Amino acid sequence: MIRKKIFNNTKSAxxxxxxxxxxxxxxxxxxxxxxxxxxxxSALTKFSLKxxxxxxxxxxxxxxxxxxGGVTEEDCKPVTREMYDENLHSILDYSVEGKKxxxxxxxxxxxxxxxxxxxxxxxxxxxxxxxxxxxGRFEIxxxxxxxxxxxxxxxxxxxxxxxxxxxxxxxxxELNVRLYADGEETWMQTAADDLMEEMMKKYNRQDKVxxxxxxxxxxxxxxxxxxxxxxxxxxDGFKIGAKIVRGAYMEKENAxxxxxxxxxxICESKEATDVNFNSTLSxxxxxxxxxxxxxxxxxxxxSYLALQIMEDKGLSLxxxxxxxxQLYGMSxxxxxxxxxxxxxxxxxxxxxxxxxxxxxxxxxxQENTSVKGQTGRELSLLREEKKRRKGDKxxxxxxE
Numbered sequence: 001m002i003r004k005k006i007f008n009n010t011k012s013a014x015x016x017x018x019x020x021x022x023x024x025x026x027x028x029x030x031x032x033x034x035x036x037x038x039x040x041x042s043a044l045t046k047f048s049l050k051x052x053x054x055x056x057x058x059x060x061x062x063x064x065x066x067x068x069g070g071v072t073e074e075d076c077k078p079v080t081r082e083m084y085d086e087n088l089h090s091i092l093d094y095s096v097e098g099k100k101x102x103x104x105x106x107x108x109x110x111x112x113x114x115x116x117x118x119x120x121x122x123x124x125x126x127x128x129x130x131x132x133x134x135x136g137r138f139e140i141x142x143x144x145x146x147x148x149x150x151x152x153x154x155x156x157x158x159x160x161x162x163x164x165x166x167x168x169x170x171x172x173x174e175l176n177v178r179l180y181a182d183g184e185e186t187w188m189q190t191a192a193d194d195l196m197e198e199m200m201k202k203y204n205r206q207d208k209v210x211x212x213x214x215x216x217x218x219x220x221x222x223x224x225x226x227x228x229x230x231x232x233x234x235x236d237g238f239k240i241g242a243k244i245v246r247g248a249y250m251e252k253e254n255a256x257x258x259x260x261x262x263x264x265x266i267c268e269s270k271e272a273t274d275v276n277f278n279s280t281l282s283x284x285x286x287x288x289x290x291x292x293x294x295x296x297x298x299x300x301x302x303s304y305l306a307l308q309i310m311e312d313k314g315l316s317l318x319x320x321x322x323x324x325x326q327l328y329g330m331s332x333x334x335x336x337x338x339x340x341x342x343x344x345x346x347x348x349x350x351x352x353x354x355x356x357x358x359x360x361x362x363x364x365x366q367e368n369t370s371v372k373g374q375t376g377r378e379l380s381l382l383r384e385e386k387k388r389r390k391g392d393k394x395x396x397x398x399x400e
Contacts, residue, residue, distance in 0.1 A: 007300050010385035012340050013333035016082055022386055028066050029379045032365055042362045056354045063361050067329040069349035076351050084124035088339040091127045095350035095360040105135050109164045113171055120175040131182045132192045136161030141188035169199040169211050180243045183214035186265045204239040209292040212241030217277035220267045243294040244280050246273055278305055285309045292321040298331040317342040333381050
């Protein structure tokens with residue numbers, strides 16, 4: 001039986017944090033627990049950057065250093081090595097969002113290619129990733145998803161998008177690096193699902209699962225979607241790579257559904273989302289012969305469920321078809337304790353120029369605010385560790 005104490009070890013969870021870093025994390029999560037403050041802070045940050053106020057240093061020293069590995073891949077190296085010494089892997093995510101031109105999308109693709117190459121042969125970096133709208137205009141994904149006729153220029157853009165996706169998947173296949181496509185809003189996701197299914201069909205052959213697509217389980221249709229995909233995969237002889245997460249765009253999804261008068265694609269409650277996520281997780285773990293699963297969750301109950309199923313099935317802790325993932329700067333109590341026990345655990349480590357990464361960081365702050373209990377749990381564990389260190393006479397060995 002999996003003991004329910006594995007995630008309570010704060011000494012292991014925050015081993016790499018200096019006392020100063022611990023204090024910074026406590027301060028940030030305290031702030032994120034106040035929604036009105038996050039809203040005001042986000043607006044102020046956007047305004048300050050727009051009018052070129054000198055706020056980058058402040059951003060860098062606070063929220064950026066909490067949630068990002070650095071400005072460049074080189075900056076991330078000490079972070080990824082230090083984590084790998086604790087058996088915790090990394091995925092590097094160049095988190096620059098909101099680009100618009102074909103030239104910018106080509107540049108983003110080249111950046112992603114270089115990160116796939118960077119991951120080649122590095123045990124500490126088992127995955128690369130890309131965001132579909134990072135390599136093609138959102139409106140094109142949306143029109144293809146909604147089967148709206150494209151103009152000649154738009155057809156050309158769509159062909160370019162397909163080429164970019166195939167270039168990335170082909171490179172991942174050639175270099176034997178796992179690659180996943182991130183999940184996005186429902187009204188562009190169908191085109192991404194169809195394209196990633198094509199990529200899996202092309203590259204996930206001979207029991208080698210390299211290409212993964214993301215399923216956001218706050219969508220009530222995702223388990224049925226996965227079952228349908230599974231049937232097609234068995235028929236066509238390919239394997240599925242499924243990254244499963246709860247989801248990141250709830251407010252936006254519900255607001256759009258209400259505005260346009262269609263049924264919300266999102267589960268009606270947090271409890272329903274939890275049930276959907278856990279059912280999807282169980283389905284993947286019960287069909288490992290066809291599905292490799294990447295479990296992106298900050299939820300302890302779902303993590304324990306996965307550990308229990310693995311134990312019941314007699315699976316090895318480091319079964320290569322099962323990976324657990326959390327975001328850098330969050331849920332260290334899950335990541336480090338899983339890694340310490342010998343499970344495949346990985347941190348998503350964002351990086352990029354401070355100014356360019358701000359949209360990503362603001363999204364992180366808002367997500368933390370909207371996930372009930374998440375911030376409170378982080379905070380209580382950080383405070384517990386601070387208390388433990390105060391009472392620990394060997395505190396002097398902590399890095400200052």
